[in-house]
Amino acid sequence: MATVYELYISNEDEDYARQGAQAAFAEVDRLESEMSRFISNSDISRLNAALPGQVVDLGIDTFECLMRAKEMFEKTRGAFDISIGALYDCWLDENRSLREPSLDEVRKASELTGLELFKLDDDDFCAEVLVEGVKFDLGGIGKGYAAEKVAEILKEWSLEQSLVLAGASSVLCVSVPDGMNGWPVRLRNPDQPSDILIRFDLKEGAISGSGRKKGQHIIDPRTIEAGPVEYSSGAWALAQDAITADALSTAFMMFTDEEISDYCLANSGTAAIIAPLDGRLNPADPAFKKFGQFWESC
């Protein structure tokens, strides 16, 4: 996670809203200590350090988050994968620049990638890694998970009329303030941040964005040997919850148009916007693509 959370709360009692926000931020800190791979005694670090056959007992949150990660892995047919650490180490050097791995290195990275490499025990809140050296990172989904937990706390505090921002890339609408059509949201062109691609009101659910900064590389875990993929410079996903939106924005960076379109058709409440690789854009530009029914009512 290691990211900044912001809350927008509509309430007549500012002090009360501030205290509720404080309780929500405390929850984010707690989840960070459970799930960050940068903290040596977090659940994820313990899982990453485990030897094959060693059962790692997890907290409920990490367990739930791993379950959701597995579900999204399956739904995206492996495009969203929290075990991609080895893959990136293979294709990128220490400075995150592209390198030419040997066939053997690619084969090894491929053996260490995929969610079939660990078992989640539904009855016992624990996990077991089947191959040594798999590196899990909940970065792509932990943010959304924490946003959902923050929403639960805000509801507990009767502060539903609020919006959760996780790291500026995920937004979750808890509910819309009285008198508003929705929370005003705008999406910018990742290549030209001064260009606003679209403005709309978020009435429910979540939106998450993934972008490829200049020189940044994206590797599709489904086609490891092919190296970096370049379909788009940015992908946004709308979904009913922040975890799904987070996972989908990552997967949509690697999906073909057809795959995105199929996904949005098959999963109601899902929508996407894809910014193509280069160039200045405007909403009328045919290269700027929208998927899903959501945009028809927008």
Added chain:
Amino acid sequence: MNNQIDRRNFISSSAAAGAGFMIANKALAQAEGKKDINIALIGAGVQGQVLMNAILKLGKNSGVKFRAVCDIWEKGNLRRVSRILTAYKRYGHKGTAYVDYQEMLEKETDLDAVLIATPDFWHARHTIACFEKGLHVYCEKEMSNSLDDAKNMVLAGRKAGKLLQIGHQRRSNPRYIYCNDKIINEANLLNRITNISGQWHRSRAACVDLGWPKGSDIPVETLKKYGFDDMPQFRNWRWYKGKGGGPIVDLGSHQIDVYSWFLGNAVPSSVMASGGVDYWKDHEWYDNAIAIFEFPTKKGLVRATYETLTTNSSNGYYELFMGDEGTLLISESAGRGEIYRESWVEESKWDPAVQKGLVTLEKASVKAETKAGDDEVDVRESATPALYRMPIEMKDPYHQPHLVNFFESIRGNQKLNCPGEIGYETAVMVLKVNEAIAAGRKIELKPEDFKV
């Protein structure tokens, strides 16, 4: 971190340093089919939840089973914790919820031990009630806000013949045990420790008063019965006299306990301090405190300073031990641990410790290269001290090894790392800081002041 040893070596070196208990103990409890230790939690706030989660992460074969939980905040702490324990029903845990601890102790007849994580001013009453029922007690620090009460806790434990572990969890942290046993004692890398400093600074944002969700208030009569004026005081008891002791007690206690431990459980001969309610409104305890202790030790006098702020988080929290040959910086915070060799000390003097694998050299000292007999002098940047690392990481939840030490002591396999007598010594040190601030003078202490 460079020169990190691999996972397998880590397990063996941490076991050698006194950690790795968890893996061993889980196997033990499982293999020998030992009787479960049945426990209850009194005080299910933030700290109680930290303890509970550390225990739940011991897994289903830990041989430790929650039977009940007690908290006066029914619509807050109690509801949350009871719900989590119910989710772990399949592990054999039970989250029977109580508001009244006496009712819980009456009805839960198969308990072996109780974890106490209530406000400081309740610790003695809860602990003594548990001892009277013949139960072992793990009590959070501070033992008490009153030294008389803290003393009575130790005496009640002795009378009952039951264990009292105080929650100074660094005492069971493998990194801290390693620093004390290997770096300070075995390798003697610091040589004579002359000074210690430490701090726990928090930002203003981290210190604002806590609120509570609408509709979750504790009934007024319950609040009064348990010694609270109202909800704000209940939620922020640490700031009130007669309830807690302020940041010097909440945070400083952990670190000042380590000062004493690393000096061979030395106790100070004096304390002077400054502090006040300088920043926050409606607080009774000092929002910043600075203390100076004098510790007489076999090797000579050690002066130690400690500081805790609530307005600025610069540099977070750590303890710094300064000897005439080296420096040790350690923090519970993950990954913070550095050992520096003084520039004048020859590298060869620390080589044996490196060869034994006790420390690894991360960055050699940069020194002027002028040698004896040269007729010219090199002029360049100041020499920087060499940086060494300890080859050990904390891999378990922070409080887990200390809890395991408690459970294994109940089973007769270990000795408590922080029995009530040690907890009492620390309570004296920190409560005397508050006394010194109030008195505005240096307070002299005698060895017998630390004895129960």
